[in-house]
């Protein structure tokens with residue numbers, strides 16, 4: 291694989307991996323603050339007497355629930371704090387609800403609430419109605435390497451209670467830690483969990499509740515892909531974005547286009563052709579390469595901590611005649627495209643693509 295990257299900013303000393311993830315630039319004409327720990331506003335509270343800190347705010351809430359040690363905190367740390375998967379081995383059990391504000395852009399803007407596995411949120415002193423009322427998505431994490439009978443009954447209880455309070459919640463089930471399973475075992479687990487969970491709902495007369503199942507692991511890109519899908523459902527502009535990307539690819543010889551949040555590597559939209567895991571992984575790798583190269587060679591001292599800016603773009607020629615093209619769209623968003631070499635080399639098309647990348651797919 292050969293790669294070329296232009297304009298990926300100037301060099302600065304990078305102290306640690308977290309700097310890469312959170313030290314992005316502050317754009318004057320953008321209202322959003324730099325994505326720092328300040329924006330990843332984290333706070334933990336006891337379950338009892340929990341008041342609604344969000345009254346008046348419209349940010350959707352994503353709840354992470356599931357039994358102890360199922361992997362909830364690891365998911366949050368890996369996706370939003372760039373923690374390496376191996377480091378999660380040392381995470382302590384969560385004993386309070388941890389709230390985190392994720393405000394990367396107008397599209398990726400929500401709160402994540404990580405619940406301790408052992409919490410009894412149906413305790414009468416615990417205001418679960420308040421929690422479910424403002425919830426956009428409830429992610430229930432099941433440890434696939436463990437016996438999941440208890441997890442399924444907990445899932446049923448959680449979903450039925452939550453649905454009664456707020457039928458608009460998206461119920462997302464992460465069949466997690468699948469890295470230890472063969473492909474056949476993964477499919478079998480998913481089929482079994484799907485059947486048992488839906489049978490339980492049908493027995494309760496609640497077959498109208500829809501559960502979306504995902505096979506996830508923090509040791510590969512599956513967790514980012516699953517989180518992308520959860521977040522996409524909370525973006526009201528998604529159909530418009532998809533439509534824009536469809537128009538864009540139909541006019542430019544591009545085969546596949548993604549709009550990425552570069553900080554979390556969540557893709558917030560793509561055109562309507564199917565997404566395969568390998569394509570998604572390539573996009574994530576390309577974002578990493580751009581940010582790494584920019585940090586190492588791109589930043590001057592004055593611009594320290596701004597590895598992604600208006601000038602950021604990169605072209606990577608893969609060895610299978612495919613070209614990958616990345617271009618900054620807004621402060622935290624990147625357009626990542628795949629096209630054939632011959633389309634890329636056609637000068638007219640290349641110019642058209644550039645103009646489109648610069649102007650057409652502007653997202654406010």
Ligand SMILES: Nc1nc2c(ncn2[C@@H]2O[C@H](COP(=O)(O)OP(=O)(O)OP(=O)(O)O)[C@@H](O)[C@H]2O)c(=O)[nH]1
Pocket residue numbers: 356357358359360361362363364365375377378379380381382383384385405406407408466467468469470506507508509
């Ligand atoms: N193999 C594997 N292990 C994982 C994965 N995700 C998390 N783990 C491990 O699972 C263990 C528990 O993870 P936590 O994130 O602390 O689990 P939790 O659900 O937050 O636990 P509580 O805070 O007790 O509710 C850790 O040792 C993680 O390293 C995964 O995808 N695969």
